[in-house]
Amino acid sequence: MQSESDLQLAEKPLPDSPPASSSVKKWLTVLLVVALLATVCWFVFATPQGAMVRAHPRQSWREFHRQIDLFVRRHKIAGPVVYLAVYVTFAVLALPVWWLQLLAGIAFGLVRGTMICVIGSTLAVTIAVGFIRWVASDWFHQRIENRLEQLKKLDENLEHNGFLFVMTARLIPLVPFGLFNYAIALSKISYRDIILGTFLGAIPLVAVHVAFGAGYDPHDWVFDVAITSLTLILLTPVVLRYLRPQWFKKIGVE
Numbered sequence: 001m002q003s004e005s006d007l008q009l010a011e012k013p014l015p016d017s018p019p020a021s022s023s024v025k026k027w028l029t030v031l032l033v034v035a036l037l038a039t040v041c042w043f044v045f046a047t048p049q050g051a052m053v054r055a056h057p058r059q060s061w062r063e064f065h066r067q068i069d070l071f072v073r074r075h076k077i078a079g080p081v082v083y084l085a086v087y088v089t090f091a092v093l094a095l096p097v098w099w100l101q102l103l104a105g106i107a108f109g110l111v112r113g114t115m116i117c118v119i120g121s122t123l124a125v126t127i128a129v130g131f132i133r134w135v136a137s138d139w140f141h142q143r144i145e146n147r148l149e150q151l152k153k154l155d156e157n158l159e160h161n162g163f164l165f166v167m168t169a170r171l172i173p174l175v176p177f178g179l180f181n182y183a184i185a186l187s188k189i190s191y192r193d194i195i196l197g198t199f200l201g202a203i204p205l206v207a208v209h210v211a212f213g214a215g216y217d218p219h220d221w222v223f224d225v226a227i228t229s230l231t232l233i234l235l236t237p238v239v240l241r242y243l244r245p246q247w248f249k250k251i252g253v254e
Contacts, residue, residue: 036093037093040093040095068083068103068106068107072107072108079107083100083103083104083108083116084119087104087117087121088120088123088127091120091121091124091125091177092124092127092181093178094176094177094181094182095178097120097177098209100117101117101206101213102210102213103213105210105211105212105213105216106214110210110211114207114210117202117210118199118202118206121177121198121199121202122195122198122202125181125195126191126194126195128181128182129184129191132181133185161241162187162189162193162197163192163193163197164197164237164238164241165189166184166194166197166198167196167197168235169197169201170197170198170201171201171205171234173205177202201234203230203234204230204234208227211223
């Protein structure tokens, strides 16, 4: 005779294992990303064009500038679309994008270039976070975070303060854009907070880089005041979060 506990165990459904097709799709996606990154490295280190870029960066930059400027002038619609595709690809692969922001200033000017770069940054973080969460989020939370209590508490705290955390990180020049995308993808910060925090927080730093590409004048105090004022405005809720936490508790932010 089977005991009651044995019957309960027998009736309890076994946890569903992930379908094989899902694992295959994840691995194929990872291989595609690695292939894209390898292609970029191959171009830079194994082609004559890449050797020219490494040997004569200034000359290559001027030629690249000329070609891009010519392309944008000839293709009013395709130019921004191609640029945006390149920008998003580099950002998703965690490659440097500051030079692309300089290029946006050269090709599109300050206002239009800043707008395109901020949109590109927002699209890139959306894609990168979605990809990492699809591939590694469950594994990270189950295998690593559940075993580290402090990391779990940190994740819960970030979940309640995600927007302010993301926006503050975007305002700090030393925080690498691409690697930070991967880090926040493993947190429980909502997509809304990540997207909105990136969109707003990226504006000042992106605008500075684009301005240099557009021929920024260091003596233009109007631009300096505008960027400083915008940064202070964006930092105001962060400061108030710690000076007046009771205000945030009223809207559900612990």
